[in-house]
Amino acid sequence: MDHIQHKFVEIGSLDLHVPELGPIRYDTDLLCVAATAIVIVFLHGFPEIWYSWRHQMVGVANVGYRALAPDFRGYGLSEVPAEPGKTNFIDLVDDLLGILDHYKIQKVFLVAKDFGSEIAYDFELLHPDRVLGVVTLGVPYVPDALKYKLFAQLPEGFYVRRWMKPGRAEADFGRFRVKEVVRRIYILFSRDVIPIATKENQEIMDIVNYTTPLPPWFTKKDLNAYGKLYERSGFRTPLQIPYRAKPVNLGKIIPRVTVPALHIIGGKDYFYKLPGIKQYIMAGEVKKYVPHLTVTFLSEGTHFIQEQYPKKVNKLIIKFLKKHT
Structure with missing residues (x-):
């Protein structure tokens, strides 16, 4: 962590935060090695930021790869767009292209989590000559039409349906300090049940209360890191992307x-419990879209599998990288 370099790259009119690490070598010229090393770009989800990849950045850098883990626009230390409500998925795809062009990187492996998986796959479809392989965690490739069909089967209290409505989440979150919002979301998303408000007048934040402890693998130090950055960025862009933005055309x-491609999913990931997702993955329908996909399960893994089981996830990612380099 101490060796991670925090750089800012101007893409369009925004300064984007791009943490970088590796490769870690002690017996050679690091600058020369870094210039020729294969690059792994980590793409976070919600409510995550670059920090959620801290273990994986160190893991791949230790075996000779160069890791980049940008904060998406409006997240973490990246600049918030002037009009967050107009941000769409294609903006994040274009930002990724801009980062690669800035560093003069021709081809990369993409490792993505949650809605970051959508960015990774859209980027591969639009720029296939720039991608060596894709690793996704939690959320596989799901076509937009199927995604909306699955979500429509869930009740109005389903958190995604709630947060799609402008103002609903803002009012819900606004009752609490920023760090408490992050704490509740982390607890909520680390459970093995779909986050749904079931009681009358219950908001999503009400599903978790003050006395519920954080998962043991997520420390107070981690929460402070997230809280500090969300106090800076706010939730304006994170609620737009992924919940309200237009998909890539x-x-x-x-x-x-x-x-x-490799997909890593936990057996206790709430996303795996969404209607039709288990069958979509297990019956191989996902391979209609990603034919060279391997699916790996970690039975006790939750939605934050890379933070919960960093060594196991690193081992799987590194094995995939070595196989395809």
Whole structure:
């Protein structure tokens, strides 16, 4: 962690925070090694930021790779757009392209979590010549039409349906300090049940109370790191992306990912409990879109599997990287 360099790259009109590490070598010229090392770009989800990849950055850097873990626009230390409500998924795809062009990186492996998986796969479909392979955690490739169909089967109290409505989450979150909002979301999303408000007049934050402890793998130090950065960025862009933004318009591009891919999911990930998702993954329907996909389960893993089991996840990622380099 101490060796991670925190850089800022101007993409368009925004300064984006791009933490960088590796490769870690002690017996050679680090600058020369870094210039030729294969690059792994880590793409976070919600409510995560670059910090959620801290263990994986160190893991891949220790075996000779160069890691970048940008904060998406409006997240973490990246600049908040002037009009967060107009931010869409294509903006994040374009930001990623801008970062690679800035560093003159031709090809990368993408490791993505939660809605970051959507950015990774959209980027591969739009820029297949820039991607060596894709690793996703928690959320696999799900076409937009299927996603909306699955969500429609869930009640009005489902957190995604609530947070899609402008003003609903803002009012819910606004009752608490920022760090308490982050704490409750982390607790809520680390459970093995779908977050749904079931009681009359119950908001999503009400599902968790003050006495509920954090997961044992998420420390107060971690919470302070998240809280501090969300106090800076606010939730304006994070609520827009992923909950209210327009999906990427692929036009005539056939949604078929041709690069090697790995999907890591926990048996206790609430996303795995969504209607139809288990069958979609297990029956192999996902391979219609990602034919070279391997799926790996960690039975006790939750939605934050990379923070919960960093060594196990690092081992799987590194094995995949070595196989395809």
